[in-house]
């Protein structure tokens with residue numbers, strides 16, 4: 001019996017009770033969270049893309065939008081191209097289940113992409129999950145972007161999460177009903193810093209109380225669609241004193257999904 005128990009204690013719980021892949025239901029490898037290696041390799045990994053906004057392109061240059069009107073953020077880093085199918089299903093799980101293992105799995109995959117992107121430059125030291133309006137947060141009960149940021153913070157020891165620093169104003173009408181240009185206009189003042197620190201004079205007290213002044217900040221989101229939301233938040237953060245702002249997201253939509 002002792003010998004038997006001794007043998008068991010050397011086996012990890014994952015080996016004893018292997019989980020199954022969320023997509024194909026096959027057993028997953030111990031190092032994975034809820035997807036098998038084959039399903040991970042078949043996800044729509046973002047390959048060639050705009051070097052600023054990460055819109056999927058057939059080359060690694062700037063998209064026409066970024067050439068004509070560069071966005072306020074420095075760069076967007078995304079792991080996947082958002083499309084119908086596996087990634088769509090996994091992201092729906094992230095939005096509906098506060099304890100979704102998919103959030104950890106996709107965040108871990110995103111963390112590898114982020115690490116690679118900053119191999120020659122300093123990584124932002126602050127993460128700000130895109131805030132939900134308080135009414136939406138109350139209805140949903142959690143913010144999926146905060147969950148993604150929490151998983152990323154376990155990988156990045158020098159990057160902290162600043163939640164509740166920025167607030168989202170109420171939207172006048174549903175975003176999905178608007179054209180892209182209307183969306184961009186409507187999102188212009190969608191966020192404000194708590195205590196209005198972006199509107200305060202540049203006094204010593206305000207500099208001391210401002211946690212993002214002079215800092216490199218990463219906005220964390222699940223999906224970046226038109227870039228209007230992330231762009232508006234980036235503008236607010238830069239106005240409030242952030243040195244520069246990057247965007248980290250699980251998936252980025254292509255031109256074909258954007259309405260105009």
Ligand SMILES: [Zn+2]
Nearest residue numbers: 021024036039
């Ligand atoms: Zn699988």
Ligand SMILES: [Zn+2]
Nearest residue numbers: 050053063066
């Ligand atoms: Zn672009």
